[in-house]
Amino acid sequence: MSERLYALILRLYPRPFRERYAKEMMRVFRDRLNHEGGVRVWLDVLGDAVVSIPRQHFVQEPHPYYPPSAAPLRGAYAVVMQALIVSAILGAVFSLVIALTFFVGISKTWPLAVLLIAAWWITCRKAHRASQTVKAMRAEATSDAVTVAYAGVEPLTLRRSEIIGLHEFEYVGLRIETADPARDLWVPARAESYAAVKARLGQWVPVRATPHPVARALTNVPLLAIVLISHALLITPTIFGLAMYLVPVVPAMAGRDVPLHRKLLWTVPFAIHLVRWLRG
Amino acid sequence: MPRRKLDPLPSTAFHILLALAGGDKHGYGIMRDVAEDTDNKVRLGPGTLYGSIQTLLDAGYVEELDEQATPAGDERRRYYRLSRAGRAALKAEVERLSDLLRLAKAKKIVKRAHV
Numbered sequence: 001m002s003e004r005l006y007a008l009i010l011r012l013y014p015r016p017f018r019e020r021y022a023k024e025m026m027r028v029f030r031d032r033l034n035h036e037g038g039v040r041v042w043l044d045v046l047g048d049a050v051v052s053i054p055r056q057h058f059v060q061e062p063h064p065y066y067p068p069s070a071a072p073l074r075g076a077y078a079v080v081m082q083a084l085i086v087s088a089i090l091g092a093v094f095s096l097v098i099a100l101t102f103f104v105g106i107s108k109t110w111p112l113a114v115l116l117i118a119a120w121w122i123t124c125r126k127a128h129r130a131s132q133t134v135k136a137m138r139a140e141a142t143s144d145a146v147t148v149a150y151a152g153v154e155p156l157t158l159r160r161s162e163i164i165g166l167h168e169f170e171y172v173g174l175r176i177e178t179a180d181p182a183r184d185l186w187v188p189a190r191a192e193s194y195a196a197v198k199a200r201l202g203q204w205v206p207v208r209a210t211p212h213p214v215a216r217a218l219t220n221v222p223l224l225a226i227v228l229i230s231h232a233l234l235i236t237p238t239i240f241g242l243a244m245y246l247v248p249v250v251p252a253m254a255g256r257d258v259p260l261h262r263k264l265l266w267t268v269p270f271a272i273h274l275v276r277w278l279r280g
Numbered sequence: 281m282p283r284r285k286l287d288p289l290p291s292t293a294f295h296i297l298l299a300l301a302g303g304d305k306h307g308y309g310i311m312r313d314v315a316e317d318t319d320n321k322v323r324l325g326p327g328t329l330y331g332s333i334q335t336l337l338d339a340g341y342v343e344e345l346d347e348q349a350t351p352a353g354d355e356r357r358r359y360y361r362l363s364r365a366g367r368a369a370l371k372a373e374v375e376r377l378s379d380l381l382r383l384a385k386a387k388k389i390v391k392r393a394h395v
Contacts (some may be wrong), residue, residue, distance in 0.1 A: 013327070017334070024307050024358055025326040031308040048325020056331055 139187040141200035166207040232269035237277035245270035289373045292332045297370040306357040341366030
């Protein structure tokens with residue numbers, strides 16, 4: 001059964017990679033199942049798949065359609081999209097945990113809850129790493145040029161005269177457009193210098209903006225706050241419910257760069273739940 | 281898509297080369313060695329492992345050998361070998377890390393000798 005499920009996961013890898021390595025990957029999976037516990041192997045494999053599948057879809061050799069110079073653009077986009085995909089999966093897993101606590105009662109399904117929380121933890125760690133990769137990208141605009149540098153490719157520079165447009169994709173980044181799309185550059189929205197670069201380039205050419213409704217919904221703090229507070233008020237307080245809240249509360253409180261509203265988003269429902277639990 | 285740059289070596293690639301420095305190994309052997317070398321702190325998933333192997337093969341740091349039976353005599357597997365260029369890259373990375381360690385010691389971030 002496990003091997004059949006893993007064979008399905010392998011089908012999500014791009015065909016060239018699959019044709020070359022699927023057999024070996026299945027052997028590795030089988031070896032690990034034989035030598036380690038099934039749950040641990042599955043947690044590792046799922047966490048690995050979340051990161052490596054999107055990556056492999058973008059690290060394959062460029063399609064002949066793309067000239068070689070298009071590669072850096074696609075690479076940067078892959079990293080940004082990977083961070084977004086991981087964040088989306090993170091949200092979906094957490095929503096699943098919430099839904100289960102609503103409809104089933106987490107104390108009755110604690111083994112499943114523990115499994116989900118563990119999966120959520122792993123995804124959270126992967127999301128953090130992806131986020132760090134994006135943050136590590138460097139973009140710098142001088143008086144007549146912009147340079148973008150990120151892990152994996154050589155730094156790329158465009159002169160001011162080459163830039164014909166700027167297209168901002170909400171939550172994703174800024175596409176710096178040139179006459180040859182293969183030479184376009186991306187500045188990821190989470191790059192530290194994003195605001196400064198956008199402001200500088202905005203003085204050269206106007207910025208077109210495209211909203212991202214899905215990402216906006218996933219990161220809508222008031223909406224999440226309503227869901228979490230309703231949950232804390234409606235569900236019967238249990239030790240597992242508290243544990244579920246602690247999972248995001250601890251990293252939120254420990255993170256130096258977590259804004260106050262994010263900390264409140266996690267701690268207020270936890271406090272409500274805790275008070276209700278203490279009052280019996 | 282760009283080939284991933286290997287200077288400096290990414291952590292996963294470094295661990296794989298280090299595992300292969302001990303001899304030819306198949307995928308699971310590399311994974312097990314990396315886990316043992318790092319007290320299970322680094323656990324490579326199959327996708328990450330073979331993605332990195334692909335990058336190292338492209339860079340010429342690793343050579344792919346024909347399928348052969350394992351010492352246990354079970355099914356045949358594909359083995360990987362550290363190439364001369366791979367050994368040089370590994371050595372360069374170790375020296376880079378040693379320099380960083382020396383610098384950290386000089387700045388009294390690390391007190392005791394760890395190497």
